[in-house]
Amino acid sequence: MKFASRLDNVETSAIRELFKLLGKPGIISFAGGFPDSAMFDVEGLREASQKALAEEPGGALQYGATEGYEPLRTQLAAFERSKGVTDIEPQNLIVTTGSQQALDLLGKTMISPGDKVIVEGPTFLATIQCFRLYGADLVSAPIDANGVQVDKLEQLIAEHRPKFVYLIPTFGNPSGALLSLERRKKILELAVKYQVLVVEDDPYGDLYFGEAPPPSMLALSKDVPGSREWIAHCGSMSKVLSPGLRVGWLIAQPELLAKSTMCKQFSDAHTSTFAQATAAQYLKSGRMPATLDNVRKKYAERADAMAQALTRELGDAIEFTAPKGGLFFWARLTGAGGKVKDASEFAKRAIEQGVAFVPGAPFYANNPDNSSFRLSFATADVGKIIEGSKRLGAAI
Template identity: 75%
Template sequence: MFDVDGIRAAVNAALTEEAGGALQYGATEGYGPLREQLAAFMTGKGCTAVAPENLIVTTGSQQALDLLGKTLISPGDKVIVEGPTFLATIQCFRLYGAELISAPIDGNGVKTDELEKLIVEHKPKFVYLIPTFGNPSGAMLSLARRKAVLEMAVRHQTLIVEDDPYGDLYFGQTADDRPPPSLLAMSPLVPGSRELLAHCGSLSKVLSPGLRVGWMIAPADLLAKATMCKQFSDAHTSTFAQATAAQYLKAGRMPGTLAHVRRVYAERAQVMCDALRRELGDAIEFVQPQGGLFVWARLTGAGGKVSDGAVFAKSAIDKGVAFVPGAPFYCAHPDHATLRLSFATVGVEKIVEGVGRLGSAL
């Protein structure tokens, strides 16, 4: 799955060409050559006017979310998130005392009419969204809704946090099948929105989660505060990991790597969905993902079968297979019939076997 040869070459290059920097302490905001490469990487994805000084390197995108919590949230502050959303985000923001407000979603992402009502009512410190292949839902915010989000950010002067770890993991082979541009890439269409947008990215899903390299692009004042918080937290992300990532990007291997991981994940997603239809039938419903790493499903209770994700999870563990029940992904009003299945780390044979065990557990 991983480009081991490419990563090995990047490690060797880091030690050969940059040992003085790669093995030393570094700047809190990130290793200079990596910031340059990441700025170019984001520019290549349609994000204009991204310079190295516009971003900081984080220890995975999860740290970017933690820094936002440290920097922005005071106890009692309201933060709007999607319902459902990334479990670790719920935990992180609550740790800093946020009151989380759930915005409903559908297959086209967050319902922007409802989101605007919540912004007006609650005046949140910020809105957190995963617009592209949401975790856990797999939903993709439509182009029209993306523009609407940026417009309401300006209208209400509300910060939008765009978490985009899955945006490169689309399965479509044609331009029409690919996701809309990120909010960051679309921001020039809505004057004033760039100053109200923080964008979090990661190499974990496309290169190696073990490198723990992410980044955040944000307005200068927010970036400065986040950098100060990071200095207190871990001084800087591993310079060795950063130098390795910089050399990998510099070598030009990323386009081939992205094409490879898209093919692998597309095949795994297809195999999982086919197996779910075959083994669980009308006892489960889901929309086949067009990207990302997950199938978000709902138990129907058809035929008197179990309809609670947590109960089903216990039965599945007894059969030697695990998934995450869906209820914890909601900050309010959980749907207990939901579950998240991941095809990220296992091959197609194991996927078929695992779904077969789910069928027997049901």
């Protein structure tokens, strides 16, 4: 069978492949990027779904507008206003089937074969795969604990004149990095200076520990003249409410939204109206703040436990910066004391000890750091984090 040539440069997700190895009894997994299902507000979602069926069954069960279920668009606009996006209205966003679809729509509408696209190094693996599927030539911009290095980013923009720049500024996947306020404003200025679209992917911004992160670049765009039209913002309910709802959204300037809506018509006609109606009722109920408080507290506890356990069990064999939110630790093997320095080799040893994580190389579009790896604390309780870290210490 002859498949489309666009598949030639795309591989199966390394993370999905890793899951095939996790059937071993008793294994502790730090590999996934899932939220903890024990934290889902099942009762709140049950009530929301019942209200959706009781109050507007036709809207919940019938075909709907490609742009999204209007009551949900209204609630999402209000949700963004609560986070500082003061000028957002329902018509400024479309509902997508998870934020993953928003990224796919941006790939469809923006990328022609051979176009340059700048991404962080490292970045979300599925984004690398998605953009390459549409023929993008990906360029990596280096990051540190404060997010993408803006001076290097400007050099790359000036050199490559990309179709767009893709960033996860708040608790990135896999890096956990938090882009500083100063850098956010500078990136908005770069967007205006070079007339380049900046895609802000923000699935983790509500999962902060303690102090809230800086406002999104979308919210800050009101302070940088001309920058709003150069920002596309992707949001998601998956990490804060339920990934099973598959509810995300895309905020962008009108022409880009119109093109994205057209492409969505060809793809799935619209996101599940029942899921949208349920999400709308949930947001309307006022339960979201309490839900967020709960998940922030639990994830903060687990992140702190992992930071202490990794330091205790692996010592100077690894380097990491403890995240201030999100779901991930990003670490590097130092090779100190003759310990293993290749993360793929370390992953094999870790599986033998009964613990799993994801090597870092697949998260790089180019020039991978083979000593890097990602750990997720989201689905392991404190006891498993402590035991899993001991097993990592035995594997090092």
